[in-house]
Amino acid sequence: MSQQAAVQAGEATLIIRGVSKTYRVDDRPLSVLRNIALDIEPGEFVSVVGASGCGKSTLLRLIIGLDTDYDGDILLDGRRIEGPGPERGIVFQEPRLFPWLTVEDNVALGLDASGTAPRQRERSVAENIALVGLTGFEKAYPHQLSGGMAQRAAIARALVNRPEIQLLDEPLGALDSLTRAYLQKELLRIWQQERVTVIMVTHDVEEAVFLSDKVVVMEPRPGRIGAVIPIELAHPRDRAAPDFIARKERILRELQH
Amino acid sequence: MNVRSLVARDVKAAAPFGRLAAGLRAFRPADLLLPLALPAAVLLAWQVTAVNGWLPVQILPPPAMVLSTLHDLIRDGDIAANLKISLWRISLGFALGAGSGLVLGTLLGVSKTLDDYLGPVFKALAQIPSLGWVPVLILIFGLAEALKIVIIAKACLVPTVLATAQGIRNIPRHYLEVARVLRLSGRTRLFKLLIPATLPTVFSGLRLALSHAWIALIVVEMLAAQEGVGYMMVWGRTLFQIDIVIAGMLVIGVIGLAMDTGLARIARRLRGWAPDHG
Numbered sequence: 001m002s003q004q005a006a007v008q009a010g011e012a013t014l015i016i017r018g019v020s021k022t023y024r025v026d027d028r029p030l031s032v033l034r035n036i037a038l039d040i041e042p043g044e045f046v047s048v049v050g051a052s053g054c055g056k057s058t059l060l061r062l063i064i065g066l067d068t069d070y071d072g073d074i075l076l077d078g079r080r081i082e083g084p085g086p087e088r089g090i091v092f093q094e095p096r097l098f099p100w101l102t103v104e105d106n107v108a109l110g111l112d113a114s115g116t117a118p119r120q121r122e123r124s125v126a127e128n129i130a131l132v133g134l135t136g137f138e139k140a141y142p143h144q145l146s147g148g149m150a151q152r153a154a155i156a157r158a159l160v161n162r163p164e165i166q167l168l169d170e171p172l173g174a175l176d177s178l179t180r181a182y183l184q185k186e187l188l189r190i191w192q193q194e195r196v197t198v199i200m201v202t203h204d205v206e207e208a209v210f211l212s213d214k215v216v217v218m219e220p221r222p223g224r225i226g227a228v229i230p231i232e233l234a235h236p237r238d239r240a241a242p243d244f245i246a247r248k249e250r251i252l253r254e255l256q257h
Numbered sequence: 258m259n260v261r262s263l264v265a266r267d268v269k270a271a272a273p274f275g276r277l278a279a280g281l282r283a284f285r286p287a288d289l290l291l292p293l294a295l296p297a298a299v300l301l302a303w304q305v306t307a308v309n310g311w312l313p314v315q316i317l318p319p320p321a322m323v324l325s326t327l328h329d330l331i332r333d334g335d336i337a338a339n340l341k342i343s344l345w346r347i348s349l350g351f352a353l354g355a356g357s358g359l360v361l362g363t364l365l366g367v368s369k370t371l372d373d374y375l376g377p378v379f380k381a382l383a384q385i386p387s388l389g390w391v392p393v394l395i396l397i398f399g400l401a402e403a404l405k406i407v408i409i410a411k412a413c414l415v416p417t418v419l420a421t422a423q424g425i426r427n428i429p430r431h432y433l434e435v436a437r438v439l440r441l442s443g444r445t446r447l448f449k450l451l452i453p454a455t456l457p458t459v460f461s462g463l464r465l466a467l468s469h470a471w472i473a474l475i476v477v478e479m480l481a482a483q484e485g486v487g488y489m490m491v492w493g494r495t496l497f498q499i500d501i502v503i504a505g506m507l508v509i510g511v512i513g514l515a516m517d518t519g520l521a522r523i524a525r526r527l528r529g530w531a532p533d534h535g
Contacts, residue, residue, distance in 0.1 A: 064438055084438045100453035100530045109449065113440040144534040157439075237421050 012166060014063070014197070018220075021058055024153040031222035032058050036072070038216060038225065042164070045191055045198045048216045049251065055223025056201040064090045076165070086113060089163035093170040097142040103153045104129065104138040109214065110160035128156040128256035131190060136198050141158035150255035152186070159194070168200040170239035172207065184210055187233060205255070209247045210237055217254040226253045263503045313336040318500040327507060335489065337507060343474060343485040344512075346402075351410025351470050355463055358414045362421025362462075366455075372422070379418065387412040387473045391480060405474070412473035413466035420462020424455030453530075460524035464517055471513050 022035040033055040040046055051198045061067045063074055065083040075083045076088075089110070097106045116124065129135055142150055151171060157225040158166060174236045177179045190213055191198055201209050207244075208215045212231050219226040230245055238244060275405065300320060306312055307319035314322075330336045365372045365379070387408055398404040398437025436446055478487025486505050 011452070049281055066437060085439055090438055092431070092434075094431065096435050098435075098449060098453070100528075101449060102530075105449075109435075109439050109441060109445070112442055112445045141530045141532075142477060143530075161439075 002193070010175050013042055013077060014038075014199075015073070015075040016040075016131065017075065018064075019059075019062065019070055019074060021055070021062065021067075021070045030170045033062075033070070034222040034224045036225060040165075040197060040199065040229070042197055043195050044213045045211055046214055046216060047212040048199065048201045048202070048205075048218060049203070049205055049208050049255065050218030050223070050226075051220050051255070053164045053223075054218040054220035056218055057169055058223065060169050060199070060201055063165075064088055064167055085160055087164045089158035089161060089165070090167040090169065091151070091154050091158045091171045093173050095142070095147075095154040097150055097153055097157070099142050100140050102141055103134060103145070106142070106153055107156045107160050109153075110157040112251065114161055126158055128160040129153075131159065132156045133186065146179075148175050148183060151175065154182070155187075155190070159190070159196075162194070163196065165199065166199060168202075169203050170203060173203060180204075180207075185236075187211060188252055192235070194245075205248055206239060209244060209251065210239060217251060219257060226257060229254070271439065315497050316499060318503070321501045323503045323507075326498075327504040329500070330504055332487075336486075336504075339484060339489045340477075340508065340512070341488045341516065343478065343487065346405050346409060346478075346485065347470050347474050350406045351413050351467060352473070353406065354410035354470070355417045355466050356412025358417025359421055359459070360413070360468065361427060362418040362459075365408075365418065366422040366425025376422075379514065383415040383419065388476055395481065404481060405477045408477050409470050409473045412469040416462045416465040416469060417459075420458050420465070421455065424458030424462075425451065428454045456524065456527055459525075460520065464520050467516055467520060468513065471509060475509065 001155070014036040016036055019033060019036040020031065022029045022031050036059065038046075048059065050056050058067070062070050063081065065085060065088070067079050070084055076085075097103075098109070101109070104125050105231060108121060109130055110128075111121050111124060126135075126138070129138055132155050134152055134156065137145065137149065137153075142153070145153065151174075155171070171187075172183050175183065184207055187198075191211075198211075200208075200211065205215075209231055214228055214230045216228050217226045218224065229247065229251055233243055233247070235240075271313060273379045304320055306317060327336075327487075365376060374443075383430070390411060391404075394404055394407055398407060428450070432450060436450055441450070474485070475487040475490070478485040479491045482488045486508060490505035493499065494506065
């Protein structure tokens with residue numbers, strides 16, 4: 001199963017070329033993204049950091065296909081993105097679980113469009129609930145879960161369809177620091193196990209350095225890429241190591257431009 | 258790494274205790290007595306008024322007389338016969354009005370264009386009380402059974418449409434985005450998003466519709482009918498037998514409360530997932 005997933009995951013290359021996005025606010029154009037260019041290799045873990053309002057989340061909305069009104073090209077294996085697709089999944093900042101469905105029914109929504117046979121569907125749902133460490137909570141309703149557990153259920157819902165590209169929009173932003181540190185390790189484990197491509201928007205520079213192959217620093221008004229910093233440290237990374245701290249400092253310097 | 262203990266740490270330990278506490282609170286005897294306090298006070302005032310003869314018996318018969326009239330009406334089958342025809346009218350009118358209201362409300366809620374075209378007209382029509390339609394509808398339907406059904410259906414239609422359309426428009430955008438991103442099928446969208454998300458609003462609309470239906474039923478039976486609970490009350494008033502009128506009011510109150518409670522129960526059962534359930 002995971003071997004098969006690894007083969008699939010090895011294919012998707014995302015190319016972002018000259019992407020600009022303008023909103024109209026009070027009948028005046030407001031440029032939120034200008035001339036974004038970025039190549040993302042299959043299996044890469046890329047973080048996007050930047051101040052509020054630099055268009056990080058907008059960029060994810062364009063990649064997932066919730067907003068197709070933009071200039072430039074976002075190409076997935078050479079095809080322009082025209083809407084949501086099975087090869088891309090997203091975890092929002094809020095879990096966004098349907099409160100009237102149990103954890104397993106919520107996760108199963110991720111397979112709704114795939115036409116998976118019921119038996120296989122059951123197995124995949126159980127596997128992915130186990131993957132995020134929620135075994136035993138299949139029948140729980142979202143209001144019975146803590147914020148961290150709900151977010152893990154949301155991760156399982158996004159992963160169950162084995163997308164080649166997993167988008168994470170500040171997925172741990174609303175959690176306490178203990179749960180956050182734990183889920184960072186979990187994310188790393190899942191990424192290493194499943195070899196999906198991950199693009200994560202985050203406010204937390206340390207989180208970006210801890211997890212990513214490269215960190216994209218964005219600058220605000222209009223949102224544009226300031227620097228792309230590779231992090232070529234081996235996993236698991238030691239947050240107290242001089243190399244780690246040096247990368248962190250460099251990104252923080254870039255952010256202060 | 259002890260995953261299990263971390264998971265356990267995440268569980269909201271308060272949940273089961275909260276439920277238990279809520280259950281215990283629900284069984285306080287005061288909760289059962291409180292709703293009866295006001296009727297008891299009214300009954301007392303009524304009895305005092307009747308005993309002292311402050312109002313003539315023709316205007317305010319004593320409670321005991323109303324009770325014995327109610328007993329007679331039940332024994333002689335008057336209540337059953339009239340209630341049967343009234344309940345039939347209400348059921349048919351409610352089914353037609355609420356049924357078409359659900360469809361129309363869904364269309365208005367889903368389609369912005371349709372709402373732009375029909376919304377304002379519908380809201381204007383909704384402002385006209387159901388009874389304002391009676392003169393016009395008598396011209397069309399005469400005094401036949403259809404008149405009563407149409408007026409009850411119309412009374413149910415308005416609150417159902419408004420609640421359904423509002424329920425659909427109020428589905429959180431966050432959930433709709435999830436549905437788009439996961440490319441949920443139409444069937445899944447309907448049964449796992451649209452219906453559960455709109456259920457509470459729709460049910461409060463249906464409960465409102467039912468109470469409007471009762472108002473329309475009684476008034477239309479008072480205006481244009483030869484049978485039914487409303488007719489029975491008019492008949493009692495014509496005979497200056499206010500005890501019959503009050504007996505009719507009691508019957509309507511009890512049946513109406515039972516129906517409303519029934520709808521509320523169904524709604525609660527369908528919302529079994531909700532945190533306040535129990």
